[in-house]
Amino acid sequence: MSALLSLTELSVALAGRAAVSGVSLTVTRGEVIALLGANGAGKTTLMRAGLGLIVPRSGMVRLGGGDPHLLNPRDRALRAAYLPQRPQSIWPISVEHLVALGRYAYGAAPERLSGADQAAVDTAIQACSLEKLRSRRMDEISGGEKARAHLARAIAQHAPLLMLDEPTAGLDPAQALAVADIIRTHAPGGAVVFSTHDVALAARTADRLLLLREGRVVAEGAPSVALTPETLEATYGRSARIDRIGDALTVTFS
């Protein structure tokens, strides 16, 4: 099966500084991959390079088999949906209108959706529990609700690959778990790459973890393999203790 995303020896420089150095990653259908690392470790840069939003210094990027820089924006959008770290709704449009923007690549105008587009919007709204908020304006809802609305927009795009940059940032534990469940639901038909600072949530949700420090891979693999006190210390620069209670895992930094 061809990879939904493949990065080979990828290096990216931002403002002359190496942000990602020699990272390789292959994402295939059905996988959930979490990117872990301190602030500035290169998680966002890795995603943006994978989407073709920034030009790598060296290495190869293939999005759905094609070079994202050579794909037209529509083709790129049909291969991957992206939730930026701080998603914006510059104008206070309604939640439903925002989610409908996810159908842009299909030629949909938010005010005149076809049956298929409306169905995709409805499904995404339902998946993110936004039914009661669909006609509310984006400046009238809470931070957590905004985060879910933007996630629903990305889901409505119906791209096989979902790239989510800190989708649980600022969410309470229940909402963060709900987002984790949404991520798992998407995986069977596609794949999800997400970044987070919640190590326990990443271990619970992802099939594979990629731990980064200063743009380089510290560890990669299934949570049970990749997460050790040593790799966590190498990633975050603080000593860490890992406790396992059944399937759940807690990490305490000191």
Place this chain on the structure above:
Amino acid sequence: MSGAARLSLALIIISVLALFTALYLGPVALANPLASDDETRTIVWQIRLPRALTAWLVGAALGLAGAALQGLLRNPLADSGVLGLSGFAALGAVIAFAFGFASLAPAAALIFALGAAALVTVLGWSTRGPASLVLIGVGLSSAAGGLIALGLNLAPNPGALSDLVNWTLGSVEGRSLNDVVLVSVFLIAGAALILFAARGLQALTLGEEAAAAIGANLTRTRVLVVLGAAACAGGATAVAGVIGFVGIAAPHLVRVMAGHDPARLLVPSALAGGAMLVVADTAVRLLPTDTELKLGVAAALVGGPIFALIAARLASRSAEA
């Protein structure tokens, strides 16, 4: 019918009423503007109708350019006046006048508006927040203002100076059907370009990266809107001189009723701009002043406080956030 469609219909009716009112009212009140006597025909067809239509078309062009630029730059304070497009268009026309090429003034206005639009887009694309972009525009406007002042300073004779001053104050007085045709051509061309970019403006609601990620072609959107806004502002300024604030006020008023979707604001903003300028021009014609108040001056007197009000509201909103 959606809010934007209902509003557009209402604005069309208001525009038609305003245009008819403009035919009736003036120094000589006409009982029936459609009467076939020579005096009425001359007043209506050679004076009032061209003037009222020019006012409507100039207002529509400025309203449309304002709505499009606000969508592109994601900034409710953007318009062709604030961003220096109108100032540069005026500079182009002043240069054409000063060198004795009055017939080339529209072309010069368009080219200079285009240059300013390109500068604003390049300089402002990566800036965040309304303030920095408006500052770039203020800088460009000041530069254009300084160069226009230089043109006035070096005007060859008092007659030329008076012409230039009158023109830079902004007016549709004494405009002919030729002017109507000229501004129509620019408005139609600009509107076609801008409406092609309407979906891209919708996508930009999400910010640049997310807009690109949902499949919007940002380069295409940018080029179409910049060219379209420059055509509208250049055409309007070439015919009527500098008329500010319509481009800010029209979209702002329309948002109250039609919502915030930048694509759905375009047509109502053009209609509102047109209606506003016809009403404003009729008002300046009726004011009992010895010298007729220039339309650009009236627009600045009314529009300035509106601009300050919008800026203050935005500032208080960002302070709350």
